[in-house]
Amino acid sequence: xxxxxxxxxxxxxxxxxxxxxxxxxxxxxxxxxxxxxxxxxxxxxxxxxxxxxxxxxxxxxxxxxxxxxxxxxxxxxxxxxxxxxxxxxxxxxxxxxxxxxxxxxxxxxxxxxxxxxxxxxxxxxxxxxxxxxxxxxxxxxxxxxxxxxxxxxxxxxxxxxxxxxxxxxxxxxxxxxxxxxxxxxxxxxxxxxxxxxxxxxxxxxxxxxxxxxxxxxxxxxxxxxxxxxxxxxxxxxxxxxxxxxxxxxxxxxxxxxxxxxxxxxxxxxxxxxxxxxxxxxxxxxxxxxxxxxxxxxxxxxxxxxxxxxxxxxxxxxxxxxxxxxxxxxxxxxxxxxxxxxxxxxxxxxxxxxxxxxxxxxxxxxxxxxxxxxxxxxxxxxxxxxxxxxxxxxxxxxxxxxxxxxxxxxxxxxxxxxxxxxxxxxxxxxxxxxxxxxxxxxxxxxxxxxxxxxxxxxxxxxxxxxxxxxxxxxxxxxxxxxxxxxxxxxxxxxxxxxxxxxxxxxxxxxxxxxxxxxxxxxxxxxxxxxxxxxxxxxxxxxxxxxxxxxxxxxxxxxxxxxxxxxxxxxxxxxxxxxxxxxxxxxxxxxxxxxxxxxxxxxxxxxxxxxxxxxxxxxxxxxxxxxxxxxxxxxxxxxxxxxxxxxxxxxxxxxxxxxxxxxxxxxxxxxxxxxxxxxxxxxxxxxxxxxxxxxxxxxxxxxxxxxxxxxxxxxxxxxxxxxxxxxxxxxxxxxxxxxxxxxxxxxxxxxxxxxxxxxxxxxxxxxxxxxxxxxxxxxxxxxxxxxxxxxxxxxxxxxxxxxxxxxxxxxxxxxxxxxxxxxxxxxxxxxxxxxxxxxxxxxxxxxxxxxxxxxxxxxxxxxxxxxxxxxxxxxxxxxxxxxxxxxxxxxxxxxxxxxxxxxxxxxxxxxxxxxxxxxxxxxxxxxxxxxxxxxxxxxxxxxxxxxxxxxx
Numbered sequence: 001x002x003x004x005x006x007x008x009x010x011x012x013x014x015x016x017x018x019x020x021x022x023x024x025x026x027x028x029x030x031x032x033x034x035x036x037x038x039x040x041x042x043x044x045x046x047x048x049x050x051x052x053x054x055x056x057x058x059x060x061x062x063x064x065x066x067x068x069x070x071x072x073x074x075x076x077x078x079x080x081x082x083x084x085x086x087x088x089x090x091x092x093x094x095x096x097x098x099x100x101x102x103x104x105x106x107x108x109x110x111x112x113x114x115x116x117x118x119x120x121x122x123x124x125x126x127x128x129x130x131x132x133x134x135x136x137x138x139x140x141x142x143x144x145x146x147x148x149x150x151x152x153x154x155x156x157x158x159x160x161x162x163x164x165x166x167x168x169x170x171x172x173x174x175x176x177x178x179x180x181x182x183x184x185x186x187x188x189x190x191x192x193x194x195x196x197x198x199x200x201x202x203x204x205x206x207x208x209x210x211x212x213x214x215x216x217x218x219x220x221x222x223x224x225x226x227x228x229x230x231x232x233x234x235x236x237x238x239x240x241x242x243x244x245x246x247x248x249x250x251x252x253x254x255x256x257x258x259x260x261x262x263x264x265x266x267x268x269x270x271x272x273x274x275x276x277x278x279x280x281x282x283x284x285x286x287x288x289x290x291x292x293x294x295x296x297x298x299x300x301x302x303x304x305x306x307x308x309x310x311x312x313x314x315x316x317x318x319x320x321x322x323x324x325x326x327x328x329x330x331x332x333x334x335x336x337x338x339x340x341x342x343x344x345x346x347x348x349x350x351x352x353x354x355x356x357x358x359x360x361x362x363x364x365x366x367x368x369x370x371x372x373x374x375x376x377x378x379x380x381x382x383x384x385x386x387x388x389x390x391x392x393x394x395x396x397x398x399x400x401x402x403x404x405x406x407x408x409x410x411x412x413x414x415x416x417x418x419x420x421x422x423x424x425x426x427x428x429x430x431x432x433x434x435x436x437x438x439x440x441x442x443x444x445x446x447x448x449x450x451x452x453x454x455x456x457x458x459x460x461x462x463x464x465x466x467x468x469x470x471x472x473x474x475x476x477x478x479x480x481x482x483x484x485x486x487x488x489x490x491x492x493x494x495x496x497x498x499x500x501x502x503x504x505x506x507x508x509x510x511x512x513x514x515x516x517x518x519x520x521x522x523x524x525x526x527x528x529x530x531x532x533x534x535x536x537x538x539x540x541x542x543x544x545x546x547x548x549x550x551x552x553x554x555x556x557x558x559x560x561x562x563x564x565x566x567x568x569x570x571x572x573x574x575x576x577x578x579x580x581x582x583x584x585x586x587x588x589x590x591x592x593x594x595x596x597x598x599x600x601x602x603x604x605x606x607x608x609x610x611x612x613x614x615x616x617x618x619x620x621x622x623x624x625x626x627x628x629x630x631x632x633x634x635x636x637x638x639x640x641x642x643x644x645x646x647x648x649x650x651x652x653x654x655x656x657x658x659x660x661x662x663x664x665x666x667x668x669x670x671x672x673x674x675x676x677x678x679x680x681x682x683x684x685x686x687x688x689x690x691x692x693x694x695x696x697x698x699x700x701x702x703x704x705x706x707x708x709x710x711x712x713x714x715x716x717x718x719x720x721x722x723x724x725x726x727x728x729x730x731x732x733x734x735x736x737x738x739x740x741x742x743x744x745x746x747x748x749x750x751x752x753x754x755x756x757x758x759x760x761x762x763x764x765x766x767x768x769x770x771x772x773x774x775x776x777x778x779x780x781x782x783x784x785x786x787x788x789x790x791x792x793x794x795x796x797x798x799x800x801x802x803x804x805x806x807x808x809x810x811x812x813x814x815x816x817x818x819x820x821x822x823x824x825x826x827x828x829x830x831x832x833x834x835x836x837x838x839x840x841x842x843x844x845x846x847x848x849x850x851x852x853x854x855x856x857x858x859x860x861x862x863x864x865x866x867x868x869x870x871x872x873x874x875x876x877x878x879x880x881x882x883x884x885x886x887x888x889x890x891x892x893x894x895x896x897x898x899x900x901x902x903x904x905x906x907x908x909x910x911x912x913x914x915x916x917x918x919x920x921x922x923x924x925x926x927x928x929x930x931x932x933x934x935x936x937x938x939x940x941x942x943x944x945x946x947x948x949x950x
Contacts, residue, residue, distance in 0.1 A: 164192070167183060193206040200243055455496060466486070475520055616646065646664060703748060827839055
């Protein structure tokens with residue numbers, strides 16, 4: 001691996017020599033931005049930081065360096081980098097970000113450079129839109145390369161001094177003339193005419209001065225008429241205005257049109273010589289401006305072509321470096337670098353991208369060359385390493401040894417796999433054997449991890465059990481000894497665990513629990529020894545009692561006592577080994593003799609218990625037969641009776657007690673469990689039915705006061721039908737719930753039978769309430785000065801009265817009379833509150849008198865016949881009028897129609913007066929009574945006359 005290590009590059013950016021670090025910066029690739037940022041912010045040498053700044057293209061980082069770096073050259077390089085980024089980008093967004101940063105740094109000069117050098121019209125427009133400083137805008141107006149940008153900057157410029165500077169110092173005709181057009185001060189125009197760099201602007205300034213002088217002097221008399229002079233002056237002004245046209249072709253075409261119109265004018269009239277001279281001067285100025293703009297455009301295109309040629313030479317060098325490879329590439333790279341250095345210098349802010357691309361291409365070539373050398377060395381090593389790994393994969397060694405050797409060779413394999421193209425066949429063999437070895441390694445790691453986890457769980461379980469024993473009050477000597485043995489074995493085993501921390505925790509826990517458990521086990525061991533000596537004395541006493549039973553005549557008593565002594569012996573069975581063995585043989589000999597004497601008794605007892613077993617089995621069968629019944633009451637009583645019988649039967653044969661009892665209890669529990677489940681289910685159904693019926697009650701109570709009669713009646717009938725479909729509820733709540741539902745339904749249907757009266761009452765409530773509110777305002781308890789906002793209150797009451805529902809005539813007349821009386825009392829009580837309003841009593845009285853006079857006048861003016869004629873005389877008069885009308889040929893019908901139209905018009909007028917009378921406000925009763933009586937009498941007299949006329 002020696003040659004591979006030699007070919008692997010070292011990170012020279014960490015070198016102690018700043019010159020080496022600075023050179024290493026230029027060798028970094030585009031994917032090492034983080035390293036560059038670290039060098040910019042942390043390296044102590046300014047040369048290294050400056051080299052790193054040249055390689056960066058992040059706006060925020062460059063702005064930060066320009067603000068905070070202590071070295072002036074580094075800050076200047078950061079500013080140049082920002083300017084270059086903005087000058088070369090085609091995207092307005094990053095350019096705008098750079099310009100904001102430059103403005104924040106106070107670098108207006110670089111902002112002007114960005115506008116001048118950037119080739120994108122969108123970027124230039126965005127940058128100009130961000131500039132607020134007048135000096136910077138003026139500089140852009142004077143120095144920008146394209147006319148659109150110059151004019152846009154001038155359009156945003158509002159400072160008069162800067163506008164004057166643009167007109168004076170700009171060499172570009174378009175912006176100089178445009179700035180001149182915004183200047184009207186004679187002194188400024190005079191200065192421009194004398195000192196302007198642009199001749200077209202100077203001539204245009206002289207023209208404006210002359211026009212100002214002409215405007216200030218009286219018009220000279222001439223042979224030309226006023227209209228002809230006006231036409232000549234207008235054409236002159238049009239020619240003078242063409243100087244400011246930025247497009248030379250458009251200005252040339254417009255000049256031709258103006259000159260054609262001037263020639264036509266001269267053909268018609270004799271133009272003053274002064275105007276002709278001015279027009280020719282203006283034409284010359286326009287031609288001069290057109291030529292200047294064309295020369296500027298040609299110069300601009302030539303500059304762009306020269307720049308493109310220079311960029312093309314540099315681009316060709318970069319592209320060749322990007323493509324070059326092979327053994328002779330090093331010499332060719334040296335030649336290209338010399339050629340690059342011999343090219344004419346370019347502004348660093350404009351050539352930043354090509355320089356960066358040249359550096360990246362050089363680094364890429366060095367990387368390719370290094371990989372080529374490494375590939376040549378790797379071609380030989382690939383074959384030997386593949387053979388070595390194949391032998392390792394097929395060896396019979398232990399898995400641990402194979403994995404250990406593979407881990408030693410993995411680094412070589414990873415390096416060589418990157419150069420598989422050097423020896424494809426060996427690389428394929430290497431890939432296959434690496435896959436096999438990696439699989440073995442994975443399996444080995446999984447198996448080891450599983451063993452470690454199993455060991456950890458086993459030891460943790462041991463710790464938990466030992467902790468529980470150490471904390472338990474029921475610790476026994478046997479359990480304590482076993483726990484101490486397990487702890488000792490775990491500490492001595494040293495089984496592999498997942499981590500060193502796990503091992504430390506397990507060992508600490510085991511040592512801690514052993515420290516707590518060992519003293520208690522020792523105490524138990526000492527207590528056990530004393531207990532064995534104490535049990536020896538008790539055993540001797542039990543042996544004496546058992547030997548005494550051999551003389552007992554009552555066999556039953558002897559059998560019972562023998563059982564008791566056997567139980568006592570079990571409790572004190574532990575004793576010192578030698579003495580305990582002697583005592584056990586003594587006890588066993590005496591027990592055998594007593595048992596021989598009581599064998600017959602035990603046989604009879606066994607027969608009785610066998611019979612009891614049969615009885616209890618029969619009871620089990622009875623209960624099992626009843627367990628599936630659904631007649632809950634009768635079956636429960638029967639099972640309870642069987643349970644009573646069970647209690648009267650004695651014990652059964654030894655070994656059957658638990659089985660027969662479990663059988664009996666299981667059958668009983670089965671029935672009673674089913675009974676409880678059924679009861680629970682019925683309770684749930686009752687609860688669900690209760691909820692549904694309560695919901696129906698709530699719905700019925702909600703509908704009980706409804707006035708939507710037909711719809712509500714249908715809904716309540718549906719509720720009644722749904723009530724019948726709902727199942728039963730608990731008896732204690734059934735009657736109360738039914739009464740509640742029935743009461744709600746009956747309440748609605750009782751209202752439904754009398755729904756006409758209910759609707760009428762509900763409609764009348766609105767007007768009744770309003771009338772009571774108005775009547776309450778005139779009670780003695782009201783304030784002496786009258787309620788506040790009395791007029792607004794009556795207006796609101798009138799609106800409510802008009803919007804209230806209609807009532808039968810008899811009811812509404814009574815309420816209307818009360819309403820008008822209440823309003824009249826209020827107006828009479830506080831007339832000052834209504835002064836100047838439509839409820840003013842005095843104004844209302846005057847309107848009543850006017851309306852009354854009008855109706856009386858209509859009734860008197862159109863009374864066509866004497867009022868004292870008898871009915872017969874009136875009938876005769878009508879017949880005579882009709883006969884007279886019939887005798888007039890062709891004219892009678894028209895007369896009749898005219899008369900009828902006149903009456904209808906008068907009738908409409910009278911009815912309109914009646915409607916106005918109804919809308920009048922209240923007046924005192926002593927005034928309203930007579931007027932109203934006269935009004936009604938006049939109306940009746942008119943309508944009587946109308947009927948007679950019809």
